[in-house]
Amino acid sequence: MPNIPPPFTAPYAPADADIAARLLPAGLLSPAQEARIDRVATRLIEAIRKRDDRLGGVEDMLREFALSTKEGLALMVLAEALLRVPDARTADQFIEDKLGEGDFIHHETKSTAFLVNASAWALGLSARVIQPGETPDGTIGRLVKRLGAPAVRAATRQAMRLMGNHFVLGETIEQALERARPHSGHQARYSFDMLGEAARTAADAKRYFDAYASAIDTIGKTAGSHALPDRPGISVKLSALHPRFEAISRERVMRELVPQLLDLARRAKNYDLNFTVDAEEADRLELSLDVIAATLADASLAGWDGFGLAIQAYQKRASAVIDYVDELAHAHDRKLMVRLVKGAYWDTEIKRAQERGLDGYPVFTRKAMTDLNFVACARKLLGLRPRIFPQFATHNALTVATVLELAGDSGGFEFQRLHGMGEALYEQLAKDHPDIAYRTYAPVGSHRDLLAYLVRRLLENGANSSFVAQAADYRVPVPALLQRPADAIARPQQASHPKIPLPCDLFAPDRRNSRGIEFGERTALDRLLADIRNETLDLKPVADATPDQADAAVAAVRAGFAAWSRTPAAARAASLEQAAHLLESRGAHFIALLQREGGKTLDDALSELREAADFCRYYAAQGRRLFGSETAMPGPTGESNVLGLRGRGVFVAISPWNFPLAIFLGQVTAALMAGNCVVAKPAEQTPRIAVEAVRLLHEAGIPADVLRLVTGDGRIGAVLTAQPDIAGVVFTGSTEVARAINRALAAKEGPIVPLIAETGGINAMIADATALPEQVADDVVTSAFRSAGQRCSALRLLFMQEDVADRIIEMIAGAAHELKIGDAGDVATHVGPVIDQEAKQRLDAHIARMKKEARLHFAGTAPEGCFVAPHIFELREAGQLTEEVFGPILHVVRYPAEEFGQVLAAIDRTGYGLTLGIHSRIDDTVEAIIDRVQVGNIYVNRNMIGAVVGVQPFGGNGLSGTGPKAGGPHYLARFATEQTVTINTAAAGGNAALLAGEE
Template identity: 45%
Template structure:
């Protein structure tokens, strides 16, 4: 049993400081670090001089390793260096020749190898460069038909196996530069040469965090076996013996703050057994440092390990501290206090830190108030000095181990140790790096040096290798600079304190955007809450705890007055015994009164300035953040959302408020408000989508009658109260909780309503559309975001651990109750067995249960109807032997087993199953394009994911897939407002995208003209229309750059092609977000007169569409345009409305006819099955003739963020 000892004041104080400093001001912290370094100017000058001499000696006396020379030539600021890094990261895990060849071709042919020929200091590197150039030329495709080209193709064909073999061997050789051995015995054998030179070793078992329990057990066995093997080399002094480094995250699949109980119950015993074995062998045992969000948890585990009475008298326990963390100094204080409390001597390995780019991205994504790490390399270097000073002052309890490849850092430690009279410390370096520097130090100082040596098979090397390449391939790295003789020794040895002082007040890097400023000066990012931070978690728990048993009441809010009749009981879907509150339902009379009130409020609200409306809209977001305790509690208890999902929900709602407030001002001169708009929102995003629909319309100047989902009306009531509190007039927003049959039907059939904004099922959207056409103006907009059969394709270059992480989130987060959720996973057959085994193991680690608990990953579904539909679907597959995996769930509450079902392809799916159900199919590499065709053929188009390292394959697939949001090498949920505008096409929605640049614009009246049709014109029927559409089959639009000139002689001035431009949208580092416009397809331009029809055709053609023109007097112009090669067909006359109900092959209709004919057209379109096709009346508004698509690429998937690391220099 561990002895019960109270916390010492020193431990409490330092632990408190660790928590308080997690996001501390960089300027404040670094100046504290400078003071903590305790270096006089004379000492600093001496250090820099010594460091410069050291650089000169290294350059004069030492030979750089082949890897150091390679990095000097192919640093990660070059495209070629990044390409080689990506190739190294992926090649060795790809099992099939088809994909290997495509990967090599993709990476090698993209490089400008000729620019590197003869430039390296190594003849071997130069020879390799020539080989890369020749390979690139051999693999490149060419359209030339010459004897030389024929020979090149022949060589390419017969050379491919050779290229594959050579590339594979080259990547293995690169791996050998960093990995000492494939197993511990081989590694120890390889280590003998360096041990004879005076080095010792710390062995690290390769691998990242465990994803499954099998992973954790495998890592435990590897560590245990390694300790047994290393023990045979242990002798008297633990500090001279080899040791082992252990990642705690490798010992438990869910090593996270939210799983602290599991960590202490499951991980701690495993770690304790390993520590005791190491102690018995009298060898070193180091706990590796990991990401900052695990630090607090790691300290709990470390204290539990150190306090073990069986470790008394053993001085080999070690802890790694990362100097780039703002809390590093306090972590050292805490370790010292721990050693004092338990009478231990502890080894402390001081490193700069290996996850810097990931820490920056995480803080930006989460909207934190700062970064947990320094944003400048010089600051990390200063922190290293300060921490080193502290460690050298603690040698009565601490054995310092300084892990650095930096000549200035080494010199500083030598000088400080000499001044303090300290000799019990060591240096450390990575195997394969910094060898020349440490050889020199060992020779001149005699200070011991330990080599940190990874051990394991090449398949486990990838993430480690890329981190090493990123750290040492940056221009500012010592390893890179030592080889570059154009950089003087004095520059390399520059005092980092001088660098910091030269920054003045600009300590934080301007190249690294603060999380709050992610979207520019005019829109702040929504506030985030880090639920791995104990201080934040306690504040949340204290705040929402007041609402744990609170009961809300609400009902219709009409011009500020509460109405309604029938009362509905609201219960927690996770716990039927938890009464959340009561909601009064609206009646048909309430609907009439609400529309009347909104119509009366429209005049005053629409006449307010855009700035006034924007201020109110923005204030809503502020009030949401001020009331998060209640909103978090209500979102969890009414909607069944986990705390993480509740935070995301509030943040998205706040983002909508900020974004649409700005849009109000941007569009203030773009048209008049429409009037009273009906907003019908879903239960799966009861605050975010509800808020977004309403605020976008308010920003445009419309008033709103809102119908929330029946299941989540209490959240809507509270949201509307806050909207009114924000200054939005009570008659500008009316709330009508109730059923679709009563409230929804009455709202969508009222002629006083000017349009409908709807999120829900495709079938409901189609019903609403039909009702609208019968009662509302024919140009009343229906902006619908509906469901999807969202797919992901995974090829054999993908990293399985990343795929499993992203599939889990995409399929099972929010219990799969997201429009964007992954429903159909395609996995390349070559890797399917291993990937699915890992997926099933990772599923078993999911926490299913009460969403109030921090440890819960998957909560309940929304109601019994949803639960039954999902269960019935899974049971049908289970009866047919196609259930691959399902998980047990609690017996109480509306829980559904997360399940994986086997299918042959997406063709088997008849409808979206809205829950935690994933369908899986496999494919051959050669058939990947057929998979894309199958996905497109279903007609849905919401989200799509692809995991691949082959850039050209990604580009090809993303250009062919017909979806609104494509995600590359990441999950496919969680679109961010203004960064990843969200919405689909086809059966998945009408557009424009929510949170995008066209959304608010759609709620304004566009410029229109009205032309009465000539009733005597010849009638064109469906058969004629179908024939005209058929004439366009083999025609295509001119390229965007040539389109305007091609159209001008016939149609005059036309809008610029929107599809010529791709808009880069703001977002976190490490990903790109691009919004593009695409032609709708075939557009019917129906005039009804010649002039208008040709204007319509010109606009449609300018945006890349194919066009059918039907109007009197157009034939001559149509024929002329067709002869010019434009994709156009037409006939003179007037289209019979019924033709629009039956013809196939068109995507939009444009008409400026009078209301009567427009109404007939709209009614005919509403009778169609399938996608909702637009009737466009703003015939010169180019945005109406395109659809929006968004592409998000995680650029760090291959292992890191080279461009961000460059920004820290």
């Protein structure tokens, strides 16, 4: 048996400065070496700038339409979406919207490239028809526009197809192989990439597997007699082969995906092809290496040198991955091919780390650090020859020249470029170094599938800091392009981007971001799971309070109000911040409670813990500003006018079971920060979480006579809200209960007190034909089924443009089928239980009714217990859904494009106004929806749950609540009264300040 290395592990997000301190001195070269690099790089740059490309490439497109211009951005969005729009009406709206954003009419083409000229001509012509000169009554303009619409559509679509045809080698593998066939004696190396998004469904995964298998067979039969490495290859994406390629589904992935990958690898071995596993995002790195290691261990692959993988130099773990791959090669006595790339999803990695609240970033935040790491990794790979065959993917002339210098004359490596890019650079390289091989990474797929790929390439290479964009800009002098990454960094302290804060400092200086973990980091996940298992929970029943005890609680905190309201705002804020610290330090305990009592999955429980900590810190920061000092008001001389906020008295806080920690603490801490005392009544289903939360707040410095907990059902809540001594109620729950509280408050004698209510909603999402189907499917599944649909913001009603409805509904149903339903304590669970049997019975009754009144598209299978599987029903019209259905049930309504206004009217008729999702690439459509609907939170081209404190203040209007929004800048003021103090400072004999003033 081979000595199999243990699973890969390395620090997920080490400090940039530590890495720079190691890389900077290690990368020093002699003056003679640097001079040779300069000469080679300069020659390559001059070749790029001299070339007059008859067809044009990315460099020409970026030179013509820079992404820093409106035209460049409009072109990018058109390329991403136009070819997938099936109906003429939406396509015309989309074209008008995008071409209207830039000045294509007066755009003067400087390029001689056919691709650029043809695209610019088509877009300019289309813009002229869309924006014609008009007679005073507008008739000529409208006539030209109407007659020109088909021509505009055809010209613009053709411009997009022209771009696609240039950047994609062929729509089928047969077409690609024909275009790749050498027309001279030179045998070009290719690696074919079958375009497509990650699999969402089992059908997707099978389709991609079949496409890979067929392509391997077709490539292999035409590969000729050359030996590796001078043979073609294929690149495969693991996320395309499995619908749940994620860390929490590791056991399933290993069981189902490894045999699939092994099957494809064996097929590639039969033809002796280069078989490369493409790189994934950072959170999938460890899982990818697990799959690769398990596949490589199979004895059937022995004797084959074509297996390879891609490593991203912008990932801080790249060097450790190289070491691990070398260990695998030694363990199995194999030669492996390694493609070194700089990385394709940098912006996504940055955003994910910020959203997850990680300690640092898994990728470098400065491009110069990526370039520096690329060279360091190249040096390491070159030193591992011949067991490792390095493949260096780059379009950077300086990087190419540096690798050539480091490689010496021993060979055993190759360069790689993307099809449609880097032609001039590599043509010159081939002339100057005919013994150096390079491979073309060639996308293969339909023009519709290429869109996301094409836009990503444009974004990567069009960024101002990219070499390709700078090389295309003649204003950038050649010496500037030769600056070494080490010189750009200079010293370790400058390794991080100064304008990109660490995730923990995202909201600095006001507050610290709540701390999370990345489930894709095995060490962190295992530590958290171990801590949760080690928690000892007190799960004995919590006795309900009696009405007398409820009355006593109100009286007790009423007595403590005077002292608490006079406590300085800074001291109250400090207690809240201490509470946030205690929450995070005891995170495993509260996660265990949320899972056991609240039925939360691990992801949901961690998110709720973070939200609770965010509430504490956000209200502390807001409270310091609002309550820490008075506001001076303008007025006449000799008079002082100040406005201040102070607490109202006793607030009753009634929280729900669906967020028993976050909403509970959010309500309580807001009221406390405003100087009020609080009687908190949690939902009857989740009292233990509230007991622990109150205990924590007391430990953090909140006096016992300021905060009391009263447990029980709705009858105890009614007792509290009927108390004559309360100064306000904050409530989250159903609209019906909110109405009852409102009536009780209105019926009381005494002061009129505020009700701050957040209730539910028939939350809708609208998706038109320009939306990316895969993105819609992801966001719908997350919004409708995460947390078993038990979120106030969850998606209930999906409006789909009928032209694309069938395909997207099928994708959503297929993705829902892949969700694991079961025990919330299982890390692999996606959908946990509903809160209790009563909730399950209501949902089961609604499902039974829908099966009679609507068309069933999907019905999942749930285990025994309080589980309700996801369901998808198609309604005839939106009015069939008359109330909020609080569970994993999605209702779909189709609409024709010309009846879009009726969709907005249907949303208005519900009377609710909590959350709304929009999926569209047409800015005018998005703006029209935002202008029309009265909805508290609108999410465009993303999911519609998980509002972040201080980022997306949450709350609705109409039947969805009273406002102000929780987690927003106006929330605390609603818990306070305002007081204006006016002092006549001139009362003692006159206005001395005015009299003493100089002229």
